[in-house]
Amino acid sequence: MPEVLTPRAAEQLLRPHRKSATALGAMLEYLHETGRGANIIGDGQRQVTGICLDSRAVLPGDLYVAAPGAKFHGAQFAAAAMQAGAAAILTDMEGEATASALGLPMVLVQDVREVVGELSALIYGTDVNCPELFALTGTNGKTTTTYMIRSVLRALGRETGLVGTIEIAAGDTPIPSILTTPEAPQLHGLMARMGEMGVNAAAMEVSSHSLSYKRVDGLRFAVAGFTNLTQDHLDLHGSMEDYFETKAALFDLERSDRAVITIDDRWGVAMAEQATAAVWTLASDAANVDADWVITNIAPLGLGHSFELHGPKSQVLRLNTGLPGDFNVSNAALAVLMVLASDVPLAELQAALDASNPLTVEVPGRMQVIAERPAAIVDFAHNADALARALGSVRSPVPGSRVIVVFGATGERDATKRPIMGAVAATHADVVIVTDDDPHGEEAAPIRAAILAGARGEIAAKGLSSQALEVYPRAEAIAAAVAMATEDDTILVAGRGHEVFQEVMGINLELDDREELRRALLLNGFRPLGQGADSFDSKDEG
Numbered sequence: 451m452p453e454v455l456t457p458r459a460a461e462q463l464l465r466p467h468r469k470s471a472t473a474l475g476a477m478l479e480y481l482h483e484t485g486r487g488a489n490i491i492g493d494g495q496r497q498v499t500g501i502c503l504d505s506r507a508v509l510p511g512d513l514y515v516a517a518p519g520a521k522f523h524g525a526q527f528a529a530a531a532m533q534a535g536a537a538a539i540l541t542d543m544e545g546e547a548t549a550s551a552l553g554l555p556m557v558l559v560q561d562v563r564e565v566v567g568e569l570s571a572l573i574y575g576t577d578v579n580c581p582e583l584f585a586l587t588g589t590n591g592k593t594t595t596t597y598m599i600r601s602v603l604r605a606l607g608r609e610t611g612l613v614g615t616i617e618i619a620a621g622d623t624p625i626p627s628i629l630t631t632p633e634a635p636q637l638h639g640l641m642a643r644m645g646e647m648g649v650n651a652a653a654m655e656v657s658s659h660s661l662s663y664k665r666v667d668g669l670r671f672a673v674a675g676f677t678n679l680t681q682d683h684l685d686l687h688g689s690m691e692d693y694f695e696t697k698a699a700l701f702d703l704e705r706s707d708r709a710v711i712t713i714d715d716r717w718g719v720a721m722a723e724q725a726t727a728a729v730w731t732l733a734s735d736a737a738n739v740d741a742d743w744v745i746t747n748i749a750p751l752g753l754g755h756s757f758e759l760h761g762p763k764s765q766v767l768r769l770n771t772g773l774p775g776d777f778n779v780s781n782a783a784l785a786v787l788m789v790l791a792s793d794v795p796l797a798e799l800q801a802a803l804d805a806s807n808p809l810t811v812e813v814p815g816r817m818q819v820i821a822e823r824p825a826a827i828v829d830f831a832h833n834a835d836a837l838a839r840a841l842g843s844v845r846s847p848v849p850g851s852r853v854i855v856v857f858g859a860t861g862e863r864d865a866t867k868r869p870i871m872g873a874v875a876a877t878h879a880d881v882v883i884v885t886d887d888d889p890h891g892e893e894a895a896p897i898r899a900a901i902l903a904g905a906r907g908e909i910a911a912k913g914l915s916s917q918a919l920e921v922y923p924r925a926e927a928i929a930a931a932v933a934m935a936t937e938d939d940t941i942l943v944a945g946r947g948h949e950v951f952q953e954v955m956g957i958n959l960e961l962d963d964r965e966e967l968r969r970a971l972l973l974n975g976f977r978p979l980g981q982g983a984d985s986f987d988s989k990d991e992g
């Protein structure tokens with residue numbers, strides 16, 4: 451089990467070791483120069499050495515950012531921040547009323563989140579010194595593609611960093627990650643720390659939440675990449691159009707110099723049209739004449755594929771990846787093009803690809819093979835498109851073999867995707883075992899019922915031969931899948947990938963799909979793969 455750090459201990463890991471002081475007056479000057487209204491209440495000479503958006507993580511000398519949230523206004527926690535050693539407060543008019551009684555100097559602005567990224571850059575010096583950044587956005591494939599980019603950069607001899615859902619890593623040093631894209635103060639502190647450690651290039655996931663909440667403000671990306679857009683996060687965005695517009699902000703020249711945009715769906719085509727950064731488009735269909743780069747000559751190679759990339763000036767790159775799933779061909783192509791777009795000479799890149807096969811990289815909980823007979827795979831697919839594509843890529847050619855899928859849906863998140871995921875599973879699998887994902891604070895039974903309704907509705911409407919069952923808790927569902935499997939079947943346990951806790955009504959229960967699957971396989975006389983090539987321990991040790 452990973453060690454659970456206190457917020458303050460985790461925060462320490464996201465800070466540069468060398469501290470430098472910034473006066474509130476210098477911040478005010480910067481805000482005025484950049485056309486923002488701001489005032490200081492109290493001592494403008496007061497200096498801060500760090501910046502923090504959470505009272506529970508404040509370190510002595512910090513500027514505590516008291517921002518309004520969905521549940522609270524951060525000013526409610528200003529006293530706790532002061533007790534932890536905050537030297538000053540950044541807040542808005544609403545926060546001033548609550549925080550002013552404390553007597554700490556305050557910087558007052560109209561919109562706290564609007565300025566927090568840039569002020570973080572000022573405080574940590576990341577406006578001047580920052581690793582070269584490769585940013586990934588899209589509904590699916592961000593994590594996988596960032597791992598591939600890091601692997602290619604390493605093959606080119608670069609010192610690398612990684613920021614994403616599974617982990618943050620500065621070189622080989624793992625740092626626990628709570629959000630896919632951390633808040634701006636933590637991101638800038640982290641980039642400064644990475645710089646101290648000699649990291650000169652980092653791949654990071656940029657979630658739509660992070661763009662909405664302005665978490666990546668103040669960072670400049672050398673290359674931004676787009677994977678795809680399919681239904682997800684409609685609880686935050688309300689509509690696909692809003693989801694799209696949020697992501698489109700990443701491809702603005704104000705944030706990113708260059709962009710590589712996959713145009714396999716209509717959203718990608720629209721993204722490329724709207725982007726003001728210098729764009730290369732990428733298509734998986736070799737016949738797509740509108741694309742700058744196309745993927746050709748795809749051929750199976752082990753569990754993965756070999757393929758070529760053909761460019762606008764007749765450039766050719768020969769690639770291969772051992773990761774299963776046709777979508778991983780597209781992820782690998784995107785990763786390589788993003789590195790090429792950062793001005794790495796093509797011949798040097800091809801030599802690095804040939805020398806160490808960097809696109810065959812293990813990504814914890816993403817199409818992770820736990821056993822071969824039956825094929826037992828743990829994957830992170832947790833929306834309809836990812837589930838369809840994962841199921842589509844695991845069916846065995848053995849006649850009569852079945853695909854058994856175990857999955858649920860997250861509570862307190864986009865509820866509209868639940869029946870759709872049920873229908874998708876009923877279409878692509880023979881046995882659909884509906885169970886719990888992370889219910890969070892939501893009642894689990896209605897979530898399962900919504901998925902089952904989608905699955906059974908599809909079976910009835912289309913006359914499918916698949917069957918849909920409800921089994922919970924999740925460990926029992928995994929056990930049931932293994933108990934009914936023959937050696938020729940495939941079991942896909944989807945939705946939780948690398949996660950090792952299941953959150954039920956505010957309580958984190960220990961649950962690792964990979965361990966449950968291994969245990970059930972052994973109990974049923976099957977042989978899971980050893981801790982060699984399929985090892986997933988790198989993340990868990992973090």
Ligand SMILES: CC(=O)N[C@H]1[C@@H](OP(=O)(O)OP(=O)(O)OC[C@H]2O[C@@H](n3ccc(=O)[nH]c3=O)[C@H](O)[C@@H]2O)O[C@H](CO)[C@@H](O)[C@@H]1O[C@H](C)C(=O)N[C@@H](C)C(=O)N[C@H](CCC(=O)O)C(=O)O
Pocket residue numbers: 503504505506517518519520521522523524525527628629630631632633657658659660663
């Ligand atoms: C929906 C969302 O993103 N909410 C984020 C938002 O929370 P919020 O507006 O509800 O904040 P709040 O709880 O009202 O608190 C207001 C303020 O008081 C502060 N506070 C609160 C309590 C306290 O004791 N002390 C304190 O200082 C908070 O830090 C915050 O600044 O601001 C908080 C402060 O940074 C974030 O922690 C929180 O992320 C929550 C934890 C979250 O789960 N976010 C997920 C949905 C998310 O961002 N996911 C994406 C990936 C999505 C994907 O692709 O699957 C990600 O990038 O991780």
Ligand SMILES: Nc1ncnc2c1ncn2[C@@H]1O[C@H](COP(=O)(O)OP(=O)(O)OP(=O)(O)O)[C@@H](O)[C@H]1O
Pocket residue numbers: 588589590591592593594595615630655677678777778780781815816817829830831832835836837839840947
């Ligand atoms: N390019 C792709 N297109 C469609 N599905 C994909 C693609 N790449 C990966 N997937 C599927 O999506 C799942 C999540 O992949 P990955 O973690 O790389 O994406 P992500 O964008 O980081 O997801 P999240 O934001 O939910 O963490 C995988 O487990 C796989 O099933």
